Amino acid sequence: QAQLVQSGPEVKRPGASVKVSCKASGYTFTSYGFTWVRQAPGQGLEWMGWVSGNNENRHYAPRFQGRVTMTTDISTSSAYMELRSLRFDDTAVYYCARLVRGVWGTWFDPWGQGSLVTVSS
Amino acid sequence: EIVLTQSPGTLSLSPGERATLSCRASQSVSRAYLAWYQQKPGQAPRLLIHGASSRATGIPDRFSGSGSGKDFTLTISSLEPEDFAVYYCQHYGSSLWSFGQGTKVEIK
Numbered sequence: 001q002a003q004l005v006q007s008g009p010e011v012k013r014p015g016a017s018v019k020v021s022c023k024a025s026g027y028t029f030t031s032y033g034f035t036w037v038r039q040a041p042g043q044g045l046e047w048m049g050w051v052s053g054n055n056e057n058r059h060y061a062p063r064f065q066g067r068v069t070m071t072t073d074i075s076t077s078s079a080y081m082e083l084r085s086l087r088f089d090d091t092a093v094y095y096c097a098r099l100v101r102g103v104w105g106t107w108f109d110p111w112g113q114g115s116l117v118t119v120s121s
Numbered sequence: 122e123i124v125l126t127q128s129p130g131t132l133s134l135s136p137g138e139r140a141t142l143s144c145r146a147s148q149s150v151s152r153a154y155l156a157w158y159q160q161k162p163g164q165a166p167r168l169l170i171h172g173a174s175s176r177a178t179g180i181p182d183r184f185s186g187s188g189s190g191k192d193f194t195l196t197i198s199s200l201e202p203e204d205f206a207v208y209y210c211q212h213y214g215s216s217l218w219s220f221g222q223g224t225k226v227e228i229k
Contacts, residue, residue: 035218037166037220044209044220044221044222044223045158045160045166045209045211045220045223046220047217047218047219047220050218059216059217061217095165095166097166100171103153104153104172105153105154105156105171105172105175106153106154106156106171106213106218107156107168107171107177107211108156108158108166108168108211108218109168109171109177110167110168111165111166111167112165113165114165
């Protein structure tokens with residue numbers, strides 16, 4: 001059964017960078033991509049971007065372009081999301097999810113447990 | 122960019138009642154790319170429905186999805202205590218994914 005386990009909480013200063021990891025198990029790593037979604041406190045879900053399992057393709061939501069990098073590492077079956085130039089409003093829970101794509105549709109399943117990133121001075 | 126608008130914002134119902142949640146797109150979208158997720162407090166979202174009407178693995182049949190064009194619906198036929206949560210619709214198009222703002226289903 002597919003499972004994603006994310007790294008622990010982080011506290012960062014404004015202007016710093018954070019890198020969140022997402023370790024996959026229970027399926028063939030390169031057969032699926034990864035997507036990242038964040039959720040600010042008390043708010044809804046915001047899609048950030050996706051990266052292919054083989055790390056060859058990626059696409060970011062326009063508002064994060066230039067500030068985010070998403071990668072995968074086949075050797076560790078892990079996906080990573082790095083966000084730079086952190087601001088106070090980047091405080092959120094960051095989720096990874098397996099990206100399912102095909103002619104029959106696209107969806108996110110399963111999801112990691114989430115990683116809280118707090119930006120504080 | 123397609124905007125998804127969910128209504129109502131909050132739905133107050135009792136266990137056993139039927140819940141009808143709406144998701145309206147700013148323009149016509151493909152059914153294949155419309156999904157629904159459930160999120161309980163302190164938990165990650167969980168996939169309920171993909172392709173507008175296909176239940177994900179392990180999802181009870183009291184959950185059903187329908188719709189086409191701009192209008193989509195998630196129906197919970199008879200609410201169980203564990204169904205009180207926030208529900209999000211999601212769309213994919215033009216290399217972008219987007220979510221509706223969510224509908225909270227709360228106990229009346």
